[in-house]
Amino acid sequence: MLYFINDIITGALIGLLYSLVAMGFVVIYRASKVFNFAQGELVIIGGFIVWFTTMQLGLSLWLSIPLSLILAGLVGYAIERIFLTKLIGESVFSMVMVTVGLLILLRGLVLLLFGPAVRPFPIIFPLKPLFLGDMLIPMNLLLGGIITIVAAVGLSWFFNRTRSGLRMTAVAEDHVVASSMGISVKGSIAFAWVLGAILSTIGAMIFLSGKSLTFLASDIGFAALPVALFAGLESIGGLILAGVIIGVAQSLTTNYLDPLIGGSLGSVVPYIIMLAILLIRPTGLFGWRTIERV
Amino acid sequence: MDPSGIFPTSYRSDRRIIRTRWQALALILFMALMVAAPFLASGRIIAILNMMMISAVIAVGLQICTGYAGQINLGQAAFMGVGAYTASILASKTGLTFLLTIPLAGFSAALFGFLFGLTAARIKGFYLALTTIAAQFIFHFAVLNLPSSWMGGSNGITVPPAELFGLRFVGETTQFYMNLTVSAIMIAGAFGIVRSRFGRAFVAVRDDDVAAGIMGINVAATKANAFLIGAFYAGVGGALWAYLIRFVGVDQFTLFNSIFFVAMIIVGGMGSIMGALVGVFLIRIIQEVIATVGPNIADSVSFLGGDIVFAGMNVILGGVIALFMILEPKGLMHRWNILKSSYRIWPFPY
Numbered sequence: 001m002l003y004f005i006n007d008i009i010t011g012a013l014i015g016l017l018y019s020l021v022a023m024g025f026v027v028i029y030r031a032s033k034v035f036n037f038a039q040g041e042l043v044i045i046g047g048f049i050v051w052f053t054t055m056q057l058g059l060s061l062w063l064s065i066p067l068s069l070i071l072a073g074l075v076g077y078a079i080e081r082i083f084l085t086k087l088i089g090e091s092v093f094s095m096v097m098v099t100v101g102l103l104i105l106l107r108g109l110v111l112l113l114f115g116p117a118v119r120p121f122p123i124i125f126p127l128k129p130l131f132l133g134d135m136l137i138p139m140n141l142l143l144g145g146i147i148t149i150v151a152a153v154g155l156s157w158f159f160n161r162t163r164s165g166l167r168m169t170a171v172a173e174d175h176v177v178a179s180s181m182g183i184s185v186k187g188s189i190a191f192a193w194v195l196g197a198i199l200s201t202i203g204a205m206i207f208l209s210g211k212s213l214t215f216l217a218s219d220i221g222f223a224a225l226p227v228a229l230f231a232g233l234e235s236i237g238g239l240i241l242a243g244v245i246i247g248v249a250q251s252l253t254t255n256y257l258d259p260l261i262g263g264s265l266g267s268v269v270p271y272i273i274m275l276a277i278l279l280i281r282p283t284g285l286f287g288w289r290t291i292e293r294v
Numbered sequence: 295m296d297p298s299g300i301f302p303t304s305y306r307s308d309r310r311i312i313r314t315r316w317q318a319l320a321l322i323l324f325m326a327l328m329v330a331a332p333f334l335a336s337g338r339i340i341a342i343l344n345m346m347m348i349s350a351v352i353a354v355g356l357q358i359c360t361g362y363a364g365q366i367n368l369g370q371a372a373f374m375g376v377g378a379y380t381a382s383i384l385a386s387k388t389g390l391t392f393l394l395t396i397p398l399a400g401f402s403a404a405l406f407g408f409l410f411g412l413t414a415a416r417i418k419g420f421y422l423a424l425t426t427i428a429a430q431f432i433f434h435f436a437v438l439n440l441p442s443s444w445m446g447g448s449n450g451i452t453v454p455p456a457e458l459f460g461l462r463f464v465g466e467t468t469q470f471y472m473n474l475t476v477s478a479i480m481i482a483g484a485f486g487i488v489r490s491r492f493g494r495a496f497v498a499v500r501d502d503d504v505a506a507g508i509m510g511i512n513v514a515a516t517k518a519n520a521f522l523i524g525a526f527y528a529g530v531g532g533a534l535w536a537y538l539i540r541f542v543g544v545d546q547f548t549l550f551n552s553i554f555f556v557a558m559i560i561v562g563g564m565g566s567i568m569g570a571l572v573g574v575f576l577i578r579i580i581q582e583v584i585a586t587v588g589p590n591i592a593d594s595v596s597f598l599g600g601d602i603v604f605a606g607m608n609v610i611l612g613g614v615i616a617l618f619m620i621l622e623p624k625g626l627m628h629r630w631n632i633l634k635s636s637y638r639i640w641p642f643p644y
């Protein structure tokens with residue numbers, strides 16, 4: 001019973017980590033209507049920036065973390081400037097395809113710049129787990145979960161209540177209409193990518209803290225994808241619920257079903273949930289329903 | 295557009311694929327050159343041509359699914375893998391002849407693709423692309439986690455050579471003729487499909503699926519059909535691949551391979567079978583150049599080791615996709631068509 005509760009808590013916290021990475025998808029989608037397939041690569045780039053500032057430059061964590069976030073924001077801005085600004089007004093298909101191109105381009109660049117070597121990642125969160133009675137909760141996931149919830153509440157408020165957030169929501173609805181209403185589509189997309197890159201870097205810190213860093217860690221981008229779709233691509237608050245559900249489902253499958261069938265069903269459970277939710281409710285739990293006109 | 299003096303007088307002649315004598319002549323010359331290639335060229339070039347023909351079959355299938363029907367498909371490598379595994383399991387366990395295993399590989403891949411195409415009844419746009427990524431992951435999961443006596447697990451499967459009337463298809467040259475025959479049939483079929491009723495339905499759905507539905511096209515069935523046909527081509531290509539490499543493993547069919555196929559049709563031009571072929575030709579040549587030059591660079595930049603080919607491939611193809619989407623979203627075939635029509639009407643502007 002104790003193990004069961006512990007599995008549920010750990011699963012929920014891993015789910016919250018997925019939510020944080022998925023928040024990168026949603027923020028970019030909410031402000032620019034582009035689904036960014038290269039989210040996992042942004043996580044890796046964030047990870048390498050953190051590694052570079054702490055391990056290579058030898059800065060203390062108090063200095064290196066803000067510096068990494070600024071650098072990550074710059075990378076996001078550069079990607080937007082080089083690739084996406086030129087596509088405003090083109091079809092959504094072109095923009096999505098550019099992010100697919102970015103997926104392999106960034107993967108290749110990371111490999112060329114840093115090589116396939118395994119590197120130690122700085123310890124950002126205390127390694128010692130939290131003991132609750134006999135239960136054991138990893139500290140990085142616990143603090144990460146708190147950061148995720150704070151970020152979700154803050155961003156949700158920003159996008160739904162503030163004036164500049166609502167402007168970006170208009171951009172997500174329709175580029176042409178938004179720009180004819182005097183909203184800067186360019187500015188909105190640039191902001192989205194900066195924010196997306198920063199969130200990915202925070203995700204990388206929580207995910208990798210005290211572990212090793214290789215380019216393979218970008219798989220978390222695809223692990224977070226079902227969470228984004230389950231919540232609906234427009235909802236930031238919904239990510240928390242979706243992340244917890246998927247995390248718990250995955251943890252329970254890994255711990256109780258996998259030993260029975262002797263496979264790693266846990267790794268595909270999020271995708272099966274995703275396929276099911278797409279068939280039942282294509283807009284996800286909290287996504288917008290759109291009416292199409294010809 | 296057609297050259298001056300060539301104009302269709304009936305619907306039948308308007309649908310013709312070969313429209314002028316010069317085109318017929320060019321096609322015959324090209325086919326003759328291909329048949330004679332093993333006598334003219336060295337083994338290395340034949341090997342490259344083999345890869346090109348197999349990729350052409352798969353890219354043409356993707357072209358029908360993505361370029362004509364507008365359904366983004368990032369799971370073409372998984373569909374190819376299903377075909378390759380079907381062919382190799384049938385060939386190694388039951389000893390069926392390749393005349394049967396290749397079509398059966400196509401059908402099993404088509405079934406797998408159709409299942410994911412069915413989701414198109416509810417989902418559209420890039421959501422659909424996400425379900426095809428799920429296809430990629432589920433394929434990997436199935437191969438690695440099902441009992442290894444079924445699909446070989448992580449060890450892969452060794453494929454016996456294809457055999458016909460006691461003639462074993464080993465070596466690049468004999469396989470060249472097998473690939474040439476199959477890919478010629480498949481590509482001719484693709485030209486037929488896209489000018490048929492199905493092809494017109496694909497284009498209508500791509501241009502506006504709501505409007506197509508109002509005009510009486512069964513949109514969900516059309517999308518599922520597009521996946522079915524695209525996956526059939528991928529399955530046949532996968533079977534040819536299995537017979538060429540004589541070994542299948544799950545690492546040969548990753549998301550990256552799928553994106554390489556997408557790059558081929560973007561470079562060549564969406565919505566054109568010729569475009570897919572041009573794209574395959576160019577991308578395979580780039581790949582070949584990187585594979586030749588890569589190791590030399592790797593010697594001077596030693597810390598990268600053998601990964602430089604994969605990394606360089608990714609950087610160049612990713613850059614190519616992004617550049618083409620920004621600068622030439624309709625691909626090279628579109629540019630070629632503009633050029634062709636402007637010299638045909640020269641010296642007039644239109």
